[in-house]
Amino acid sequence: MSSDARKTKAQRIRHLLETEGEAVEENTIGFNEGRYESVADLEAYEELKDEARAIKEDAIERLPELIEELRETVEENGGTLYLADDAADANRYIREVAEEQAADRVVKSKSMTSEELEVNEALEEDGVDVVETDLGEWVLQVADEAPSHIVAPAIHKSEAEIADLFNAQFDPEEPLETAEELTMFAREQLGELIRDADIGMTGANFVTADSGSIMLVTSEGNARKTAVVPDTHVAVAGVEKIVPSVEDLAPFIELIGRSGTGQDITSYVSLLTPPVDSPVVDVDDPDVAFADRDDDREFHLVLVDNGRMAMREDEHLRETLYCIRCSACANTCANFQSVGGHAFGGETYSGGIATGWEAGVHGTDSAAEFNDLCTGCSRCVEACPVKIDIPWINTVVRDRINREEDGQFDFLVEGLTPDEEPGSVDLQKRLFGNYETLAKLASATAPLSNWTTKLGPVRTLMEKTVGVDRRRPLPEFERQTLVDWFEARGPRVSAANAEREAVLYPDTYTNYIDVERGKAAVRVLEALDVHVRIPDVPGSGRAPLSQGMIDTADEKASRVFSGLAEHLDADRDVVVIEPSDLAMFRQEYEKFLPEASAQRLREGSYEVCEYVYGLLENGADGEGLRTGERGPDLAYHSHCQQRTLGLDRYTRAIFEDLEYDVLESDVECCGMAGSFGYKEQYYELSMDVGDRLADQFTTPEASDRLVVASGTSCEDQLEDLLARDAVHPVEVLDPRSRHH
């Protein structure tokens, strides 16, 4: 990405933050909080997600056979199934149906698949009036805008903006003002348009192969009207929507509303087996009783491939087909909460999983527009009702984008860079992906390197060439690394006297920059009678992975494992300070290492506070640690990946056991996300996300507390936002702690 392109992108994001950010933030955070509350009511939430996932895995595996079964049931029921290869094919078929019906008007209920097809435009070319009946979609149709959210398409618009729009467009006798007035006005207008519509078009959240039924999840009732009023029903659905049987719907009915907008269930779950028995609501026969009608309803199920069968064959994109389009991954995403789907989205889809959809149905170019906005924080992983590894899909697509871009530096870069990537990788990504090499060099030349990077002209140059935003303070490198310090100092608890033996993993940040937190970790472990070693093991590969440099990350994984294997075999515990590195060991490494190796490391490694908690629980004497009595009150922000791994509870438990007074943040992510907040094009977004955290730590109750964060990035972000020191939990517990 050129300097100009980065500036344009930053400008676009700034514009959305200013115009749509507020409404998007309020709505998505509301949905996300609703999700937490609603799923908490489910006794067997995890089991339900497993069940839903298993149904999808099975359905996608057996998809060709299910399509044929569905074709038979739909035809037996008296409907037609059309399998469309692509959008053009689907639109051609739908236009033919409209032509056969001599349709003047098609009324639609909300369907993202129909947005993907751009079927409205196709029908309008033939002079057909297409009306969106979902209130949010209708607002956008009137405003001529695109959805900013896959479930609540107009969340970027406030009540006042909609009122202005309607008043300008329709000039009602009394100007409309409240949501109630706007809703009733829309109901009336749309009711008229539905009354004499010729065709009703819906999507389908699920389609059951055994009965030929479609399930529609709505709250307004517009999908019910759309399906029942006209005599012709066209349902448009991606092929991935098929599940084997009606009974398979149960877990999805329980999960979809809760996961999406935080409703236990939406007002209506339509289970229609078309053509339906219900009478047509025919305005041309206003006095014929429904019971006396003899309707001959028509039903067309248009199943859309449009790249999906190829996604099914793609081992990395396949999981995308399990997506039930609930929007949980969008609502839980800190970046999405700030900018919404107009920035965090491609041609059709938005939010975390959109990268998979866009890459699969529109191609990597569309995905490349917004893929960078996934920082890999992983908060969406536990929110997803079918447990899709959304960050991984984003990483894989990023890797593919890296390989597709024009390689300006091919001839120069290959062979010279320390990574495993082709020359086409963007220079900015390459810089952050090779952060370890940079850190090593900067540490070796510190403090000169620190002085240099403080110079204005240097920062200008860095911004221009590699897009490091000049407003973001850079980390200061230590001349003496943690590994060197420890080698000189040696362990203070001998192996012979130790309760346990631990290997403290020297992550890049702790080793070269925040050496103090590494030293604190050593002292905390030794205070609990642990014999500590710090071997010279390389970076985990988190940095290159975050830039989509998968081969480089893979290579790092091998080197880390070979550096730790002997220790694991000797039953030494691997203790990790940085949660994002532990997340590599516990999750991503299974993709890079042989299963047995990945398992050994996964089972033998611990987050430092998880480890301390385990020691204390197993009877270690906590006397040597600083307790709440001697320490300060704390404002604690746990790390996104630490929370996804379920590890934040250990830090919380230790603080509680040691009687600290703790106030905890409840935001999903600090917004820094490793390199993200340094990038010129994303700096302002990063700060906007961070503001939510800053707000919680600047209240009167929080402003005098010591700021504590488990992640490197979070510490940096908090220091930049609050202009207060931020430390790691081990620096609080450190018997020699000077942090108050």
Add this chain to the structure above:
Amino acid sequence: MSVESPSPVERFEATLAALEVSITRIDPDDEFAQCLETVVTEHGHDTDSVVGTPLPFSSASLPDWVDDEPTPETLETATTGVTAASLGIADYGSVVLPSTAEGSEPVSLFPELHVPVLRESDLVADMPTAIERLGPELRAGRSAIVATGPSATADMGALVTGAHGPKDVHVVLLEDGSTDTEGPEDDDAAAANGGKA
């Protein structure tokens, strides 16, 4: 969760209350017509503009003042719709509304107030049980709506009920004790021990 689970009826009443949906329970000796009149008037509607579809229950049938042969014209002017629910789902406060050739779907959808009539014996505890009951129905070509509370939208900036469908829902629950013969099948035994598996 307490050790002693509430009965399906208690659970149903609690979930409806959380949805702000009112419910009237009537025992077999009570007059259904009288009860329905109270429901309609309590919600501020006129008993002259009530449409309905036949109830397949021996213990209750639509009174004369309900238009049980609605047309598009009368549907348009009606303010209350009365239809049968084939199932109730206690965990969610949902009613299952079967689509019928008589027009239960439009009747339950267009008027401002919807009154679903449910037999207590058709109340099941949870969603999987309800969907298990619906499986054979859907495979036989039938359709149904799982309806929970009124029609609602937040698309205009705040939560509003009555977006396209009813603004209010009032459930009438027919208590056990009658000898039903017209029901689709005798599920009473299953419903009676319909606690969580």
